[in-house]
Amino acid sequence: GAVVSQHPSWVICKSGTSVKIECRSLDFQATTMFWYRQFPKQSLMLMATSNEGSKATYEQGVEKDKFLINHASLTLSTLTVTSAHPEDSSFYICSANLWGVGAGYTFGSGTRLTVV
Amino acid sequence: GENVEQHPSTLSVQEGDSAVIKCTYSDSASNYFPWYKQELGKRPQLIIDIRSNVGEKKDQRIAVTLNKTAKHFSLHITETQPEDSAVYFCAAANSGGSNYKLTFGKGTLLTVNP
Numbered sequence A: 001g002a003v004v005s006q007h008p009s010w011v012i013c014k015s016g017t018s019v020k021i022e023c024r025s026l027d028f029q030a031t032t033m034f035w036y037r038q039f040p041k042q043s044l045m046l047m048a049t050s051n052e053g054s055k056a057t058y059e060q061g062v063e064k065d066k067f068l069i070n071h072a073s074l075t076l077s078t079l080t081v082t083s084a085h086p087e088d089s090s091f092y093i094c095s096a097n098l099w100g101v102g103a104g105y106t107f108g109s110g111t112r113l114t115v116v
Numbered sequence B: 001g002e003n004v005e006q007h008p009s010t011l012s013v014q015e016g017d018s019a020v021i022k023c024t025y026s027d028s029a030s031n032y033f034p035w036y037k038q039e040l041g042k043r044p045q046l047i048i049d050i051r052s053n054v055g056e057k058k059d060q061r062i063a064v065t066l067n068k069t070a071k072h073f074s075l076h077i078t079e080t081q082p083e084d085s086a087v088y089f090c091a092a093a094n095s096g097g098s099n100y101k102l103t104f105g106k107g108t109l110l111t112v113n114p
Helices: none
Strands: A004-007 A010-013 A017-024 A032-038 A045-051 A067-073 A076-081 A088-096 A105-107 A109-116 B004-007 B010-014 B019-026 B034-038 B047-052 B056-059 B062-067 B072-077 B086-093 B102-104 B109-114
Touching: A004 A088, A017 A067, A017 A088, A017 A109, A032 A067, A032 A076, A045 B019, A076 A088, A088 B047, B004 B072, B004 B086, B010 B019, B019 B034, B019 B086, B034 B062, B047 B056, B047 B062, B047 B072, B072 B086
Parallel strands: A010 A109, B010 B109
Antiparallel strands: A004 A017, A017 A076, A032 A045, A032 A088, A067 A076, A088 A105, A088 A109, B004 B019, B019 B072, B034 B047, B034 B086, B056 B062, B062 B072, B086 B102, B086 B109
């Protein structure tokens, strides 16, 4: 149980275009979704926290106009990388906390974004 | 905010030996400490976690110890096997916080040599 489905698993896009990444909670309601970015051989760095029905909270140094987060329902959160550049190439992964249904966190399978 | 330090960054052991990874955290309000194993290109996989009301937890070859006073916790893997080779992350969260934000350490690349 407590599965987060993340799509796409990988995407290649041209510089200047936008890419949308979706995370869906399949068997529970995710009131909060966390979005992480992971560069090669580095840790997961929290980009933002999205709460259903309200504006996302961004971590320091993360451009909110570039990384648009929408959490319009209890089962869907999206991250849109706008005007992507090669330096945005990374592994993006979402996570939902499970404190309302037990404990811990569940992670999406991640999206490998390559901007060419 | 929370800051989690993790050491060592790389660890190489012989098969059958033990491996120990250590983490410290800064926020005394943190009360949940999970450990994740991550293989290349995959999502983090929870291997064990501990809450602040417990000092030690064990699951077969894996154990975690927590010292709340010193604000550090450690992962112990005994009888290591080649399939234990991966990157391991520690993390900390405050389950009483507004969003239960999870902060990760920088990771440890564990290599188990046959």
